[in-house]
Amino acid sequence: MRYISAPQRSQSVLASASTRGGAVSAEVSGVMGRGGLGGSGGGSGVSPCLAAARRSGLDTEQIMSWIDEQLVARGIRDARVLDAMRRVPREAFVPEASQPLAYTDRALPIRSGQTISQPFMVAVMTEALMLRGPERVLEIGTGSGYQAAILAELATEVVTIERWPELADAARATILSLGYTNVEVIVGDGSLGLAARAPFDRILVTAGAPRVPDALTRQLSQSGGRLVIPVGSPDQQWLKVISREGDRLDETTLDACVFVPLVGADAWPE
Ligand code: SAM
Numbered sequence: 644m645r646y647i648s649a650p651q652r653s654q655s656v657l658a659s660a661s662t663r664g665g666a667v668s669a670e671v672s673g674v675m676g677r678g679g680l681g682g683s684g685g686g687s688g689v690s691p692c693l694a695a696a697r698r699s700g701l702d703t704e705q706i707m708s709w710i711d712e713q714l715v716a717r718g719i720r721d722a723r724v725l726d727a728m729r730r731v732p733r734e735a736f737v738p739e740a741s742q743p744l745a746y747t748d749r750a751l752p753i754r755s756g757q758t759i760s761q762p763f764m765v766a767v768m769t770e771a772l773m774l775r776g777p778e779r780v781l782e783i784g785t786g787s788g789y790q791a792a793i794l795a796e797l798a799t800e801v802v803t804i805e806r807w808p809e810l811a812d813a814a815r816a817t818i819l820s821l822g823y824t825n826v827e828v829i830v831g832d833g834s835l836g837l838a839a840r841a842p843f844d845r846i847l848v849t850a851g852a853p854r855v856p857d858a859l860t861r862q863l864s865q866s867g868g869r870l871v872i873p874v875g876s877p878d879q880q881w882l883k884v885i886s887r888e889g890d891r892l893d894e895t896t897l898d899a900c901v902f903v904p905l906v907g908a909d910a911w912p913e
Contacts, residue, residue: 644860644887644890644891644892645892646892646894647894709746709748710725710728710729713748713762714728714762719766719770721769721770723774723797724769724770724797725766727769727793727796727797728766728793731793731796731821732745732821733746733759733762733789735817736759736787736788736814736817737751737787738751738753748763749761753787753810753813754809754810755809757810759786760786760789760902764900765789765793767882767897768847768871768882769790769793769794769797771869771882771884771897772794772845772847772869774794774797774798774845776798778799778844779844779845780798780800780801780802780843781801781836781846781847781862782802782803782804782846782848782849783803783804783836783847783848783849783850783859783905784804784805784833784850784905785803785804785810785814785828786805786810786849787810788803788813788814788815788817788826788828790847790849791818791826791828792818792821792823794826795818795823795825795826798825798845801826801827802826802840802843803826803827804829804830804831804833805828805829805830805833806830806831806833806906806907811828811830814828815828832907832908833905834856834858834859834906834907834908834909834910835858835907835908835909836859836861838862841862842863843862843863843864843868844864844867844868844869845868845870845871846859846862846863846872847870847872848872848905850873850902850905850910851900851901851902852872852874852880853874853910855870855885856910859872863885864887865889865890867886867887867888868886868887869887870885870886870887871884872885873900877904879900879901880899881896881897881898881900882897882898882899882900883895883896883897884896884897
């Protein structure tokens with residue numbers, strides 16, 4: 644495969660993000676998907692996000708305004724992405740003790756020493772995937788399952804891989820409880836992708852990789868396939884977007900970010 648790297652560009656979207664040494668921290672941080680929740684708000688006119696937040700006793704004004712203040716004001720423009728983030732109740736994916744913080748723009752701890760990513764970073768990565776509806780998506784790093792639910796709103800099929808079985812089990816249960824039927828959660832080493840199910844129209848890696856794993860570019864669709872992946876050191880990565888046409892790979896670098904490490908055979912060692 645021929646690799647063509649575009650000049651690095653600093654994405655203005657990220658310029659005003661919460662930063663740690665200039666990096667967006669994820670770690671310390673349309674067409675509906677078939678199984679998506681849709682925009683109906685459960686028929687009551689209230690979004691599932693808002694309804695769930697009210698049940699948890701969260702500040703409704705904060706819920707109403709977080710999309711505008713944290714995402715739109717900082718450059719997220721894709722209306723489908725914003726709608727999906729309005730629909731998915733983030734607090735369903737965080738531990739009970741963190742629920743009051745569910746709609747703050749922070750990564751929050753989940754089990755197994757991992758994190759649910761910062762909502763702004765979720766929005767940036769999802770926007771970079773340029774989902775239109777019919778896509779099959781592979782996510783590496785299920786974590787809480789929140790990003791997978793967002794993808795389920797925007798694509799036809801989502802397969803997500805997590806290396807920790809307890810996280811995969813919890814994420815699967817949460818995703819099912821919210822009514823998504825187009826997400827499959829698999830336990831395994833996502834640095835090797837999922838050859839048996841390839842090709843994928845989109846691949847999203849939500850952990851920091853030392854390099855772009857070969858398996859992932861091989862498993863990308865040859866026609867307009869798109870891979871979004873943070874690559875760099877354990878302390879800081881650059882968000883890369885790799886698009887594939889035939890054997891040609893074009894790489895664009897967005898901005899700095901910080902994710903928990905991608906650990907696996909073609910990633911960081913245990
Ligand atoms: N997308 C998640 C969410 O919405 O909550 C957040 C992902 S968290 C920042 C990164 C996840 O990648 C962790 O759950 C971690 O266990 C997982 N991970 C790390 N290396 C992996 C690998 N080789 N295969 C699959 N998952 C991996």
